[in-house]
Amino acid sequence: MDRVIADSMPLWVAAERTPFLERMGRDTLEREQFYDYIVQDSIYLRDYLKAFAMGIFKSRSLREMQVFYSVLGFVSDSENATRLCYLRDCGLTDDDVEHREKKPACAAYTSFLLDTAKSEPIPEILMAVMPCMLGYYHVFCSLLERYPAVLDSYYGPLVRDYTSEGYRQSCAAWTSYCNEVCADLDEARRQRLTELFRTASAHELYFWEMAGGKQ
Numbered sequence: 001m002d003r004v005i006a007d008s009m010p011l012w013v014a015a016e017r018t019p020f021l022e023r024m025g026r027d028t029l030e031r032e033q034f035y036d037y038i039v040q041d042s043i044y045l046r047d048y049l050k051a052f053a054m055g056i057f058k059s060r061s062l063r064e065m066q067v068f069y070s071v072l073g074f075v076s077d078s079e080n081a082t083r084l085c086y087l088r089d090c091g092l093t094d095d096d097v098e099h100r101e102k103k104p105a106c107a108a109y110t111s112f113l114l115d116t117a118k119s120e121p122i123p124e125i126l127m128a129v130m131p132c133m134l135g136y137y138h139v140f141c142s143l144l145e146r147y148p149a150v151l152d153s154y155y156g157p158l159v160r161d162y163t164s165e166g167y168r169q170s171c172a173a174w175t176s177y178c179n180e181v182c183a184d185l186d187e188a189r190r191q192r193l194t195e196l197f198r199t200a201s202a203h204e205l206y207f208w209e210m211a212g213g214k215q
Contacts, residue, residue, distance in 0.1 A: 001175045004127065004194045005134065008201035012135055015205045016142040020212035024155050025147030034155070035090035037211040040106045042083060042097045044207070047110035048132065054117035055125045064122065067177055070170075071133070082157045105210035109203040116196065123185065126178050127193045131200040136162045137171045139208075 015021070020037065023029035055068040087093060102110065116128040140162040143150060150159050161167065182193060 001178050003190075004197040007194050008131065008198045011198070011201040011205050012138050015135065015208045016139040018205075018208040018212050020208055021139060021143055023212075024153075025143045025150050027150065027153040027155070029155070031090075031154075033211070033213070035086070035092075038083060038086045038090070039092065039097055039100055040103055040207075040210070042087065042094065043100060043102055044106050044110055045080075045083075047114055048129065051113045051117040051125065051129050054114075055122065055129075058122055058125070060122070067174075071129075071174075082161050085157065103210055105203070105206040109207055112199065112203055123178075123182050123189070123193055124196055126181060127196040128200050130174065130178060131197055131204050133174060134171050135201060135204045137167060 020029065020033070024034070052068050052071050056065050059065040059068060084094065087097070113128055117125050120128075140159050144159055144163050150156060182190065185193070
């Protein structure tokens, strides 16, 4: 995981410097733009959960099923609770989101996730889904370091979710699990996994750029 993260780090650094996150940190982000991001993220999460559900289906042991299920629980509870509060603020519910259209960057990302989850084994699925989980910790920790006052802004609850000690521990546990799953793979397979992780990280960057207004 040190290797694949280092390979994708330039994409993560580019993501943390996108106009959307910069404006969030300075508390100059327009609410309508933020709400548009929340809607697209809500749409995205549905397919992200499906990718994890496919991981459960393809799991080779009870432990593997439990590991994939743990993320389903986080998205359904902590992450979902904050997102639902923001949706309510803009007069929407999860049911309303069902009828919203995916923007191109969101559609491309979710297609990549679902195609990988349907056609690939567990290590490849992990590399497709991990940049979202680990990348969010990176970009929001960077945001908090540069703009500590963001915690007192409207966006504070979102930042807290992804910079909390609990989230850090979850990211560490998942990173350790990925290392365990991929420990005995040959070099050619590891290179392919690195490329998958980089592709997912690029989709993360495009999603943040979309949130900032880039189509």
